[in-house]
Amino acid sequence: MKIPFSWLKEHCPIEKSPQDVADDLVRLGHEVEGIETPRAGVKGVRVGHIVEMKPHPDADKLKLLKIDLGDVDHLAIVCGATNMVEGDKVPVATVGTCLPNGLKIKKGKIRGEVSFGMCCSEAELGLAEDADGLLILPQDAPVGEEVGEYLGLEEAVFDLDITPNRGDCMSLRGIARDLAADYGLPLIEPGDEVVATDDSVTTPTVGVVASEDCLLYRACRIEGVKVSASPDWLQARLIAAGLRPINGVVDVINYTMLDLGQPMHAFDADTLHGDITVRTAKEGETFTSLEGKEVSLHAEDLVIADDNSVIALAGIMGSEPTGVTEKTTNIVLESAAFRPARISITRRTCGLVSDSSMRFERGVDPGMIALAMDQVAHMIVGLFGGKVSATTTVGDADSLIKDTQIQVNMQRIASRLGIEVPKTADAVLERMGFGIEHQGDTLNFSVPSHRPDVRLAEDISEEYARVIGFDNIPVVMPPLTNIQPSKVDTGITDAVRLGFVQVINYAFISPQEQRLFVAEDAPQDDKDLVLPNPISEAMSVMRRSMFPSLLNTAKYNMNRQQTGVALVEQGRVYAGNMIEHTETNMLAWLMTGDVQQDTWYAKTRKADFFDLKGAVESWLQGRGLTARFMADDDVQGLQAGQTAKIFIGKSVAGYIGKVDGDLADGFDLSDDVFVASINLDVLHAGKKAKFQPIPEFPSIERDLVFLFDKGATSDAILQTVRKACGQHLVNASIFDLYDGEGVPEGKVSLGIRFVLQDGKRTLTQEDSGKAMQAVIDMMVNKFEAELRG
């Protein structure tokens, strides 16, 4: 909301600077988004006295002026205007001034004559759209004074963001009330001139059916109005406050709404048929808004209707055919109280917002209904003529504007704020309109009609806090409730230690991307969670796989001079329907391109399956977990033969594999891409480390090399080895893999290294020989392997 400072001063005689007032508004809870000085551009323009005027020797249309600015020397100015005479006072832009239209005044020569400035028109000062000649100032204008100051143009306008609970502050009077109370200054009451009513004008007939939603409705008729444009001062105020002038009657209503906070409406009486009824809409009834938009109404919409049709959406806007225009002569004026929640519903369902609805939704002071109507009638008759009927009133005005009484314990307020409430606070609240009476610890608090937001003890505590000033509340550390173990999740930190860069992607992806890794109906009847109002199609489905966003991130980076990336993301995947859905915590990796670049000690190398597998294994080891990898040729989006399910114990914890080549191509990724994901929610915490003594007796290391058929997996071989070796085996691993020259087609040579140990004695050659023989027998029996050495 825009608050012109000069207008504010009409409600309260403030003498502080705009900046100080802005600071005080902030302290009182009104966010100041800015202080505008829309006409600051006239700085440097001064009142000049034309002491001499001669024709230009070389140009018929130019004049040579000598201007007195109150300085020692008179200023020579060449001027093209014709409407001034010697002795006039005019605005003079001096050298260095920058006018609102962007023109910078420089010393110049016009047709051989020097000019030290420019005499200005209203348009050049930004006071009018266009102008005919110079602005001639009154004869008593003080020579040399800044024109901006003289004309009151250096207006500061506060741009306030009024919070939704403070409907009362959606007006000049409301803001002034808070400031006046804070400053201890008087709040100037609005004028009480009332137009005499004329019995010859018929009072409108009003019926209120929806009396729960329309608490008070007042209407009067004004006949014989000559609607013209509103006066300049009024238009200027509306513009300064951010409203567009429309016509005299509408402008007066808007002006009063800004001034006192009460939105009103005027109908062209000659467009109405029969009586006025306030009722809820009939399902399917239509309404044409002022902007010509047709909306279909519902039974929960509150409307104003005549005998034929809906003439206004209550508290929001009038209909297009019944609006006041320049041709209107007879008016029906409405001033009413509507229930905020009802206005809110219609505003949302119809999608129509207005200055009126913004106020009614936040709560309008019913105390202004009559006053504002009187002000509007008075102004209309004064400016545009007409006769006013007596007013029809439906509803109980007295009960509506009655104060609300609240009783609270003062200690509760003190304990909520953490400070004893100083006596001085009461006086400020009283100036704001509250009634205060202390009886021991009991506070009898009466709330005026303009503060419907204050109903609870807690609301009162806020009023006290505002008045005391949040800065004056002490800073106190609360007692420690309980000591917490530091439980910062190390999942990401561990992955990062293994060389991965953490990324954070949006949780929504495109429907096409969703289908890359998750089939429409897979698995367990899970469905996509689709956003009906997405930012864009590309962000319209909650992801069920982490891989599409990782691929996009890889694409983004590989297109930007990276030769390889190793990425990790921790986040959720989402699936299900509206009734039942799941959110699963995932950790996902992606590797592509160089894992090693050329250095003086190593050659460049591209990522392969085992780079990623190693990372996943190490990450699991960090949590005390060991995984088994089982080949799986049927994972969507991943390449058969280079893809595995990851098992932790008996449950599937995730997948690892090479992204299908065509799929990767779709992301402009030309190197092999490997991805893995782990479902964090199925991981159980690994076992806590338990002490074990370091073995006292030496271990024995033995190597065996076999020829196996290709296709035998190291997992199966090592499992068999473990069985064969028995309890002495500490570790068995593949230390060599060779299928080059000397190895028959279809075979592979694998070297297995064994570490054997006993906790109670040194193992002998015989012990290890026995174990090795058992291994050889098993390898031959089970794999038809052939011992090489």
Add this chain to the structure above:
Amino acid sequence: MKEVDELKAQLQDLQNKALALFAEAESLKVLQELRVAYLGKKGELTSVLKGVGKLPPEDRPVIGQFVNATKTTLAEALDKAEVLLSDKEKQARIQAERIDITLAGRTTSRGVVHPVQQGLNEMTAIFSQMGFEMAEGPEIEDEFHNFDALNIPAEHPARAMHDTFFFNAEGDADAKLLRTHTSPVQIRAMQACVDAGGEPPLAVVAAGRVYRCDYDVTHSPMFHQVEVFKVDKDVSLAHLKGVLQHFLTAYFEKDVPIRLRPHYFPFTEPSAEVDIGCVFCNHKGCRICKGSGWIEVLGSGMIHPNVLKAVGIDSSVYSGFAFGLGVERLVMLKHGIPDLRLFFENDVRFLRRMGAK
């Protein structure tokens, strides 16, 4: 010439020749060979000694002494030559092993924690140390937890301030939405406490992703919040200020002035927006803080009695404070990151520069 003199002369010759050879020896291996050649069991000195047997008995001790002296001389010379040579060889080896120690060391590539994650970690750690317990909640929420229980009824204008991603029509009995803030975790944590038959004190910190249907230079449809609240007997606005001051000082690692401005949130009463002294101009006023010297960082307040009522906590006995802060915003302020969108572009050059190693 007597045989004995002849033998002496012979020994003298042998010694001269040997010493000359020792001095010329170029490696320890040659020296070792010379030692064997002269002092070994089958060496030259031994063969000279064989002639001693032919000498008359009275001459034998004389020549014996002479032989021993020669032996000692040769042995000492050998030892000395050995020391010199091994020293020389070590020097040569050191010279040969010289490297360019300015070459880059062998490294494996390092990862980085995302700056937002790093911010989350730092913030939750500070609150953990202050006794707040970590909690989590779903991102797909219902209207009750995201709005109603937080005292934001359907027709309330504040509801419009949240640009909500709804999955189905707003107002449906079971309408689901992406949570617009982390405050529903507040409701869930309090409900869980009450449902388990417990009662306050409760001190909780909850961090996570939140969603708003808003996308431009300063808005991301997904961002992170940290929600902090405490419910106990006699919790006051002064306590809120205490916790905020401690947190902001700890997070920014310097004394930052804070300012509370009265504001309105449906779920707190009183409510306050919290500003910190601008970290870019040290509170003096600059372009970023629009000359005010203050920068808004979070919203806070005393929990509204209707919120406590919604979860079955008696607001005449208990009170609480709550606040929610935007993680990205604080991280941007702490590290001078100019553009919110950088966080979700995930350019590894940005991440490597800004993320925690």
